[in-house]
Amino acid sequence: MKGNEVIAEAAIRCGCDGYFGYPITPQSEVMETLMNSRPWETTGMVVLQAESETASINMLYGGAGSGKKVMTSSSSPGISLMTEGLSYLAGAELPCLILNVQRGGPGLGTIQPSQADYFQCVKGGGHGDYKLIVLAPSSVQEMHDFVELGFELAFKYRNPALILSDGAIGQMMEKVNLAPQKPRWTDEEIQEISGSWATTGKSKDRKQNIVTSLELDSEQMEQNNLKFQAKYKEIQENEVRYEEIDCEDADYIFVAFGSSARICQKSMQIARDKGYKVGLLRPITLFPFPTKQIAALADKVKGFLTVELNAGQMVEDVRLAVNGKKPVEHFGRMGGIIPSPSEVVTALEQKVIGG
Amino acid sequence: MTEITEALKNIIRPENVVSQKSSVLTNETMHYCPGCSHGVIHKIIAEIIDEMGIQEDTIGVAPVGCSVFAYNYIDIDWQEAAHGRAPALGTAINRLNPEKIVFTYQGDGDLAAIGTAETLHAVNRGENMVMVFVNNGIYGMTGGQMAPTTMQGQVTATTPYGRNIDLHGYPLRITEMLAQLPGACYVTRQSVETPAAVRKTKKALRKAFENTKNKQGTSFVEVVSTCSSGWKMTPEASNNWMRDNMFPFYPLGVLKDGEKVKPEDLPNVGK
Ligand SMILES: Cc1ncc(C[n+]2csc(CCOP(=O)(O)OP(=O)(O)O)c2C)c(N)n1
DSSP: OBHHHHHHHHHHHTTOOEEEEOOOTTSTHHHHHHHHHOHHHHTOOEEEEOSSHHHHHHHHHHHHHTTOOEEEEEOHHHHHHHHHHHHHHHHTTOOEEEEEEEBSOSTTOOSSBOOTTHHHHHSOSSSSSOOOEEEOOOSHHHHHHHHHHHHHHHHHHTSEEEEEEEHHHHHOBOOOOOOOOOOOOOHHHHHHHHOSOSOSOOOTTSOOOEEOOOOOOHHHHHHHHHHHHHHHHHHHHHOOOEEEESOTTOSEEEEOOHHHHHHHHHHHHHHHHTTOOEEEEEESEEESOOHHHHHHHHTTOSEEEEEESSSSSHHHHHHHHHTTSSOEEEEEOOTTOOOOHHHHHHHIIIIIIOO | OHHHHHHHHHHSSGGGOOOOOOTTBOSOOOOOOTTOSHHHHHHHHHHHHHHHTOTTTEEEEEOSSGGGGGGGTBOSEEEEOOTTOHHHHHHHHHHHOTTSEEEEEEEHHIIIIITHHHHHHHHHHTOSSEEEEEEOSEETTTTSEEOTTOOTTOOBTTBTTOOOHHHHOOOOOHHHHHHTSTTEEEEEEEEOSSHHHHHHHHHHHHHHHHHHHTTOSEEEEEEEOOOHHHHTSOHHHHHHHIIIIIHHHSOOEEEEESOOOOGGGSOOOOO
């Protein structure tokens, strides 16, 4: 199946309550597949084409504020429109899932794959000090798996989770193991999982539930922020996910996520054939970032090369982790161009090994 | 003195109560300026929720603007929306909880400016909810700037020489626009400046909530309102100004009362 189609299938199977979206290439198959599957007839899942990304992300707010499992998907320009909502969702601590199938930018850009939204998605994007939980799939199977994982983390921490994919993985066809159909949560189950904060209707015996990010008292607003930061720290401590390939004996490390990590796997073979011991660290969570793991590698290896489909964004996080101990260089192509594995090896030779 | 107190004691007794604060209103002191219409409209909504016995089933969506704290006063579950986005929240809340009664509450800046798209499309889809539109012709909260509904010639913080149509565009009769949409079942324009008007508005809002309970589509209630602070007038002068200047341009009354358009009544090019 196609990456985008798998997202739709996984959403239905994990008992998602609602999808609200707006078409944009290269991710439109998500909603198309959902509409085609008519899940409202089987699981009762609501699927709605909104009038804009601004509306869809705010529909997510309404749905998540009701304690429901809701998701949307979009691509770069659409995610820009959603950042208002993302900030509000984070501020109101609402769990939900967003998929960004990135394309080349800035602006209208191209519809080809890119990883240039790293800063926007990993560092916040919208206003205020907030973080999204960001998962970076590098296969169609992970596109599937991260839907359920994304919801799980979102509800565990009452925080929006975002799958940062790109046009290559969204459009790619691979075999997948689909999860069995799970029932949607009942209101009672949702309350058990995430507490009774949602607007489910105020009964006589409880206080009002108010979903808001507004707080005019600066002292209290600082307390809210401190609470958010403590949550992000907890996420950083408990939820780091990454993959290490051939790092044990490596002199040089590629750091790459998503589709560029796939290219690096091929590059590693070429480099090893040439006699360079190269490993790959693939962050699976971009927030929380595998800072400790990279720092540990920095004690053993000679240098790092990040390979990204952008002008150098994640490289900043790798440099922070390495903290000057070893050289960290960046190689990237932009605007929707995917580098060839041998181009990556040449970059490694020129920027890290030669340098 | 004691005689009067004694007499009052005989009058002020539970069985003699004609009107009292609804239990759906909280005991919070409202933050609204003297003469502001928001407080009265809140009170009516609370009474309707009370009278219909729907406190447990009603979810409110609060706006950005002076009524941003509506949730502090009406004792139900609420969600606070970003500026203009209340109809999008309401859409999802209701779609995911069709048995709940959802209403949005918005000012003119919220509903007719930044949130025009969300408003128009929610009504056009016929989302089953009540939309309360408080039109005071100005941005109250941010200090009295021009709103889409500001009248020609009206002085505001951003139209210090009066709204000039050539410069600032026309005042927007958004309610007339929305009344054309097939998803709306009930569109009305009311006011709350006299006891009689309050009673009429309450009736209109009650109908809107009944429609929503009966899943009739979108019910839209505009309340032409005053903003004494923003208009820089006394409450009484505000009421007079509203009557003289706004009512002719925003005429009170029902714009649509019926049903949302049935799919059968539209061309259908499908199988
Ligand atoms: C995105 C965004 N832009 C601007 C504002 C600032 N703002 C707050 S309230 C408001 C106007 C509200 O006016 P209206 O909806 O007419 O309500 P009123 O205060 O008159 O009741 C504006 C512009 C905001 N909160 N968010």
